[in-house]
Amino acid sequence: MGYFDWHEEPGYFRDVTRHFRSDARLLDVGCGTGWIAKHFPDYTGIDGSPDAVARAGDLGRNIILGDVDEPLPFGDGEFDAVVMKDLLEHVQSPGAVVSEALRVLRPGGLVFASSPDAQRWVWDDYTHVRPFTIRGFRRLFIDQGLEIVTSGHESVMPGTSIVSARTKAKRRPLPYRVAARTPFIRRNVWMLARRPST
Template sequence: MTETVGWMASPSALKLDYLKHHAIGSTALDIGCGRGWYASALADAGFRVTGMDQTKRVDDERIHVIEGEIQAPLPFDDASFDTVLMFDILEHLGEEAAILDEVARVCRQRLILSVPHADAGPLPQYGLTYLHYIDDTHCREYLPNALGDLLTGHGFQTVSLQLEGQPTIPLAFSEFVRGGAVVRQWVRYAITALYKIGLIYNDHIAGDIFYVGDRTPSV
């Protein structure tokens, strides 16, 4: 997965996998669609896709893009989309509650969302942090249970709520070892072996929360 602070250099394989396994129906809205990688993936799967973003950067003619600020009210009828997608966008929006109310209104069934994880675990005591902590466009980060409760309060039932990280991150510590390339390579081998047998875990470096939820049926 190749991503950088503030923009993405290429599509995330993890996010594409979430779409493959969780997007449902025939219509989709991608809020904060960026360059349109995920909207295009949905179009490839047969969805009719609408994207929203501040600036239009989507070259795929299959995607109907609405350019402008992402704010309430959203310019769609109730239950317009079977799947609503929000990758790395909610943390940038000031009117969180108003936007989520609108998302619930236009979403017929499925919400797929990712946000930055607020808990850096033991990383700060070693002078480390998540990349998203230095993104000054973020209004907030999230904790998993709080995110689930937030979305429940806005009309969604949790289908999946997962911390996601990159298990290769501990390999970076080999770069701080003295002794040259050969020694660093052996340290990488050792870290990989310890990870594979479960003696190294990466829960505390899972930098993102991925949420999948369905609209709560109206009573």
């Protein structure tokens, strides 16, 4: 199985998509091949990998090539929603990336982000720059001017996606959601935040 196949739609995709209206104008930052496009007709993705963008194009997905560590090539308040799934652990300046997400969100717009929890397994991926604690992740978004709607941990124990896919669950099965509360279980932090209306 190739890298892009491994990072296609997870079995638990509703853990991400459930936060947004289906007609939302959605920006997916660090989108890979853009599996979220299957759920949002008004979808735009941006990724720094030419291979990912080419593969997304083959799949008919609206994805552009761009460096997410640079200012995003979109206007102020252009999107209803922004997704940054498994992105912020890879960037040099997560504050600048979150600030750009705030800029391109319309007032009242929502952003979903997830990233590995601060655990030893995170460093098995040489592309990771940093992990996050839930407190640090929340502070990152608050300091950039976003309001936290909700946050938590999600289990990323080996086999989670396989079990979710085989059971046709659109969210992580309950035992995995409960396991994510245990600090030594392999998990991510996640957050839903809002751009203030004023």
